[in-house]
Amino acid sequence: MKKQKPDPLTLPELRRAAVDLLSRRDHSRQELHRKLLPKAASVDELNQLLDELAERRWQSDSRFAETFVNSRINRGHGPVRVKHDLRSKGVASDDIQDAFADQDTDWNEKALDVARRKFGLHADLSDMKLKAKVARFLAYRGFTTGQIQFAMARISTGEDTTFTD
Incomplete structure (x- = not known):
């Protein structure tokens, strides 16, 4: 039936x-x-x-984009993935650009923070398997190549930016 x-x-x-x-x-x-x-x-x-x-402004793609960007940044997602997700939800490019323009996120530092939380403060990136794993993880999270390279260089050198005076 x-x-x-x-x-x-x-x-x-x-x-x-x-x-x-x-x-x-x-x-x-x-x-x-x-x-x-x-x-x-x-x-x-x-x-x-x-x-x-x-x-009536009960539904707004620009407001949706702004809250979506904030929530994804807090989850540790990079700009590439966030933009892709917004496009897949039908948000216009102008609304996406405006939502990102309202952000003062340092994407390099965000990539570093995400990598450190996942792999530790001073991971040994001389191990090529671990280095590749970190790069794949950050790429999956939606960070650009430049942001990934920045994070990996900072982890490799052991420079800690979270406790600077």
Whole structure:
């Protein structure tokens, strides 16, 4: 027996579902569209609702991008990965650039901090396997080649920037 698709939600029910999602956390317009489309009676009705939510500033891709960037930086992700993740969520390039412009993150120091937390303050990077592992880890986290090289050089030399006077 084939599972029957539930009846589409009315516009007030769809609005309630959207507000419920937005009350938990910010969502990009594309995320809301993807989550609400199976419940909507039509694509036009859903787009009209999303336009209304944006007009009321209940949904904002720029606000979503800003909070997303902050949360990913706190998780130790690099700029390449954060930008990629935002693009995959349908955020416009202008909103991504604005969210990054509001940041005063030193990405070199962030890469160093992430590497130190994972591999220790003074890892022995003369071991080529460990050196490759550190580089792969930082690349996976979304740091650029220059940021990775900076972090690895600082770990190798044992320079500690966290306790400078």
